[in-house]
Amino acid sequence: MLNMNYFNLGGSYLFSGIAAKVAAYIRENPSADVIRLGIGDVTRPLAPAVVEAMRKAVDEMGDADAFRGYGPEQGYEFLRRAIAENDYQARGVDISPEEIFVSDGSKSDVANFQELFDASCRIAIPDPVYPVYRDSNLMAGREIVYLPCVEANGFMPEPPACHVDAVYLCSPNNPTGTVMSRPALENWVAYARREQALILFDSAYEAYISDRSCPHSIYEIPGAETVAVEFRSFSKTAGFTGTRCAYVTLPDTVAVRGADGSLHRLNQLWLRRQTTKFNGAPYIVQRGAEAVYSAAGRPQVRAQVAYYMENARIIREGLGSAGWTVFGGENAPYIWLKLPAGESSMDFFDRLLNTVQVVGTPGAGFGKCGEGYFRLTAFGDRNRTAEAVGRIVAKL
Ligand code: MLT
Secondary structure, three states, X not given: OOOHHHHHXXXXXXXXXXXXXXXXXXXXXXXXXXXXXXXXXXXXXXXXXXXXXXXXXXXXXXXXXXXXXXOOOOOOHHHHHHHHHHHHHHHOOOOOHHHEEEEOOHHHHXXXXXXXXXXXXXXXXXXXXXXXXXXXXXHOOOEEEEEEOOHHHOOOOOXXXXXXXXXXXXXXXXXXXXXXXXXXXXXXXXXXXXXXOEEEEEOOOHHHOOOOOOOOXXXXXXXXXXXXXXXXXXXXXXXXXXXXXXXXXXXXXXXXXOOOOOEEEHHHHHHHHHHHHOOOOOHHHHHHHHHOOOXXXXXXHHHHHHHHHHHHHHHHHHHHHOOXXXXXXXXXXXXXXXXXXXXXXXXXXXXXXXXXXXXXXXXXXXXXXXXXXXXXXXXXXXXXXXXXXXXXXXXX
């Protein structure tokens, strides 16, 4: 028998649907010069230090003495140690290598993590949101409480009046480009502790935070170490969208109750899940990720982030000074554009593609509250990004 919950999903995954629409347009207009600012896919090449580390690892794999087969499902110790030291301990957060789980991407991590929870759990999800949180929980048949993120609350999800068992938070946010303040995160940690709810904190875009008062990790908030799991990725930090490497941080102190009231450490359950269903990210890729933290790699990946943030500035200021209302783009590589009153985001998608051959992402694809908005990514090529802004300002 089929899992009928699949029929509660939209017809296609957001970005596959958009890609199909763009492909159809190009088939009909083969000479159109289309600029893609839709899916948040990076365009800068891998940092030289990363490439060099991966080449060295390839050589090892071709050498009988250095060759490696299956690696540890949790990730090699060298990478988990580099992550714990650089991403946490350097910020005063006490996370050990044993609390890090390296994977092949945050998309699969955020989608898979819900497997640890019973189908009866009630899950809170911001609206609009990265569609993977919603779709993976719909597939499991869970009840979802949507948290409206609108202009009036600064696009910041607020704790609901009711109990939920888990909540997804994403900061800096995809798609609105806003970043959660320390007080907002403190409020969520207090809610989670009171309600015995788990926070699933997606900080895939933390490298884009420029506001020094905003936390990069949920564990910068005291008390979060008992109620939060964090998802991080090398995709947007170091251009690994095609290379695939990410990690889940799960302190030993996070425990959740079963239906019989017994308390269980999530760290051990996630290890059990990963060792059963995952055979580890490739050695070559993990060596590349390790190089992100090297003396040579660090400034190189910082330069990539700066490149994209300059694109964000070009879009934000270019459209802003032409009279558009824009949000985000200061602590995140996404610009959230407010559309003219009455125009649906799907109609705007078509108008943008047909009039100036620019692709973006309709806000409605991220949830009901995304209607009336449109997402542009700063991950494009610099000249093409400037060209897209020029076309929009000139013709729309
Ligand atoms: C996006 O465009 O929202 C992201 O690139 C999707 C992803 O990271 O999977």
